Amino acid sequence: MIKRYSVKKIEQIWNESNKLNVWLDVEKKVTFAWMKLNVISKNEYNLINDNAKINIERMLEIEKETRHDVVAFTRAISETLGAEKKWIHLGLTSTDIVDTAQNKLIQQSNEIVLESLNSLQNTLREKAILYKETLTMGRSHGIYGEPTSLGLKFLLWFDEIQRQIKRFSLAREQIEVVKISGSMGNYANLEFEIEEIVAQEMGLGIDNISTQVTQRDRHAFLISVFANIASTLEKIATEIRLFQRSEVQEWHEGFKPNQKGSSSMPHKKNPISSENITGLSRYLRSFTNTAFENNVLWHERDISHSSNERIIFSDVFNVLVYTLERLNETLNDLVIDEDKMLEHINCQFNVFYSQPILNYLLINCDESREEIYDFIQKCTFETMNNKIDFKQSLINNNIGKYLQNISVLDEIFNINYFIRNVEKIYNRTLNK
Known part of the structure; x- marks a missing residue:
């Protein structure tokens, strides 16, 4: 990894020295397991656990000859041991x-x-x-x-x-x-x-x-x-x-x-x-x-x-x-x-109330969805083209033919309508 994007904590894990130390730890853990199964004596295991070391330079030197990194590794650590070295890599690949x-x-x-x-x-x-x-x-x-x-x-x-x-x-x-x-x-x-x-x-x-x-x-x-x-x-x-x-x-x-x-x-x-x-x-x-x-x-x-x-x-x-x-x-x-x-909200002249108005009219009057939709769409276009408030456009285009009392518009045009269920979303998401 190039230095620009390397993370010290990760580099310390994946550097060659740490990798080989973990290899050595695996070898030691295997000899410990053989000891637990009474194949290796406790004294021999202790000698391996205390004395087995890895010299990277020596391992690389051996690898030039063996062309096999693990063989070079096992031979390098065997050189740090006595007769107990025969137990290194027992049964392993x-x-x-x-x-x-x-x-x-x-x-x-x-x-x-x-x-x-x-x-x-x-x-x-x-x-x-x-x-x-x-x-x-x-x-x-x-x-x-x-x-x-x-x-x-x-x-x-x-x-x-x-x-x-x-x-x-x-x-x-x-x-x-x-x-x-x-x-x-x-x-x-x-x-x-x-x-x-x-x-x-x-x-x-x-x-x-x-x-x-x-x-x-x-x-x-x-x-x-x-x-x-x-x-x-x-x-x-x-x-x-x-x-x-x-x-x-x-x-x-x-x-x-x-x-x-x-x-x-x-x-x-x-x-x-x-x-x-x-x-x-x-x-x-x-x-x-x-x-x-x-x-x-x-x-x-x-x-x-x-x-x-x-x-x-x-x-x-x-x-x-x-x-x-x-x-x-x-x-x-x-x-x-x-x-x-x-x-950015205000520059839309309240045209975003089109869906609340659509839903209210669908529920409270008998005209078809198509007629109501087309009426509201016409008002939204007029709102944005003429830069007038959407509520005023609805009134100008006689929304009264769908509403008995147009004062209900004041209740619909409430910005908190759009976040009325937010608390429920938070409760479901954070408390699940």
């Missing part, structure tokens, strides 16, 4: 170590992802509560519709992130597993209990059935969840970008005192964070194709997945956490212009 360790690294990274998701969800919840009764013009197809609660936007995203967290939890359950089943996945050279002991010691689940590798549908599911999360992040970023346009200007990203928006136009304030989030979200989704193709391996295994996995897991976790944290920061610094939102 390379992927017992590599896949178990990789799944452990994924577990560690998932904890950071969860922290970032929870933090973002909390921010969205706070914004939703803050703006629950703040009116904004709702839009469909990019066109003004009816006023609505600004808070509902944040509540919608809060609820969506909550669903993403549930999906993520299921994906975690499926990927955070130990795989200690041997060369063909049939435990021929291992005792069945070894895997159970290692899983318990490492705080991981168990891969119920495997081949020489953990099946990559597990990894594909996790990355597909990340891609889904990315779609939510881009959705939020896109909304910010739309509201910051010059012709809208209802929302603005925070702009630091010495920040610059353009190299050539000093007046510019661009939604750069939201655009950055949009681009990185697209990059995140690009990992899915590779992840799904990795599930298709020859027979009990091949290594067509191995090369790309050395890259994609570090990258996907770095980019996901970076994007989550940047969006959270963007939302916390977001500037909402309530006066501009009210201005």
